[in-house]
Amino acid sequence: MAGELVAGVDLGGTKILTVLADRSGRVLARVKVPTGARRGRDPVIDTIVDSVQEVVRQSGAPFSAVRAVGVGAPGPLDQDRGVVFLAPNLGWRDVPLGAILGERLGMPVWLENDANLAALGEHSYGAGRGESHMVYITVSTGVGGGIILDGRVYRGAGGGAGEIGHMTVAPGGPVCNCGNDGCLEAVASGTAIARRARALVDDGRGAGILAAAGGDPDRVSARAVAGAAAAGDAEALVIMRDAGRYLGLAVAGVINLLNPSAVVLGGGVMQSGAVLWDAMLEEVRRRALDSSLAAVRVTRGSLGGDAGALGAVALALTPEY
Numbered sequence: 418m419a420g421e422l423v424a425g426v427d428l429g430g431t432k433i434l435t436v437l438a439d440r441s442g443r444v445l446a447r448v449k450v451p452t453g454a455r456r457g458r459d460p461v462i463d464t465i466v467d468s469v470q471e472v473v474r475q476s477g478a479p480f481s482a483v484r485a486v487g488v489g490a491p492g493p494l495d496q497d498r499g500v501v502f503l504a505p506n507l508g509w510r511d512v513p514l515g516a517i518l519g520e521r522l523g524m525p526v527w528l529e530n531d532a533n534l535a536a537l538g539e540h541s542y543g544a545g546r547g548e549s550h551m552v553y554i555t556v557s558t559g560v561g562g563g564i565i566l567d568g569r570v571y572r573g574a575g576g577g578a579g580e581i582g583h584m585t586v587a588p589g590g591p592v593c594n595c596g597n598d599g600c601l602e603a604v605a606s607g608t609a610i611a612r613r614a615r616a617l618v619d620d621g622r623g624a625g626i627l628a629a630a631g632g633d634p635d636r637v638s639a640r641a642v643a644g645a646a647a648a649g650d651a652e653a654l655v656i657m658r659d660a661g662r663y664l665g666l667a668v669a670g671v672i673n674l675l676n677p678s679a680v681v682l683g684g685g686v687m688q689s690g691a692v693l694w695d696a697m698l699e700e701v702r703r704r705a706l707d708s709s710l711a712a713v714r715v716t717r718g719s720l721g722g723d724a725g726a727l728g729a730v731a732l733a734l735t736p737e738y
């Protein structure tokens with residue numbers, strides 16, 4: 418068994434998910450712990466090391482059976498040198514995470530942008546399996562993406578490819594974290610959906626949404642809006658449909674640009690029911706060119722919150738991705 422196992426780590430702003438898998442990608446053990454980013458850099462790195470050791474201990478395999486570790490970190494980063502350039506959620510800048518972990522764990526450690534790894538996870542083990550040309554989009558608190566072309570992660574000239582969340586879909590619209598206005602993330606993310614609903618509630622409207630949030634304005638979330646929309650609340654329906662339409666604009670653009678065989682959509686907002694999904698698909702059908710539309714499957718991701726960690730497993734097994 419020596420060297421037959423790999424670990425995959427999904428390093429997020431709030432939690433670290435670590436899995437141990439065999440060569441076929443079968444998960445043998447998993448550990449999920451809070452990131453505790455406020456403790457600073459070194460304690461977080463300690464927690465990653467502990468998680469890898471713990472997941473091996475849980476599996477019952479000897480540590481020597483592990484041959485490599487893949488790590489997904491918030492980008493942008495240099496995957497060749499294993500350096501995280503900037504991760505605001507972690508408070509990190511220019512951290513040589515790959516080298517530090519490699520030394521601590523005594524094995525090769527491969528680093529990649531978390532959205533690219535989620536794409537790789539769905540491509541290797543999930544809804545995009547077998548697709549040579551696949552685009553993955555995750556819609557949760559933010560909007561991210563990863564592109565697989567000819568079976569490989571497409572990173573672009575400087576590692577910045579796939580930032581679909583910052584595609585402008587509503588010029589003059591809400592201002593994005595990146596400073597531009599009308600980015601997809603600013604109009605279709607869970608944060609954007611919740612923000613629009615809160616503005617309604619603050620304005621004395623949105624009674625159905627407020628009820629879905631248990632009557633507490635502080636608990637008005639994208640989930641509450643989705644719940645109200647599913648129950649037929651008119652204001653919630655408008656918000657979810659608009660978010661879906663903006664998403665559809667971006668997906669249609671991606672289909673026309675890349676002619677992928679699959680577009681896989683993951684993240685919590687994509688689990689929010691039929692209203693947003695149907696509005697997205699309607700827009701895609703309206704705007705994608707017929708020939709490309711006929712060639713593409715638009716589908717939900719199948720790995721849920723495990724996509725990133727499983728992508729890290731795929732990376733550890735096949736670093737040349």
Ligand SMILES: [Zn+2]
Nearest residue numbers: 583593595600
């Ligand atoms: Zn932006």
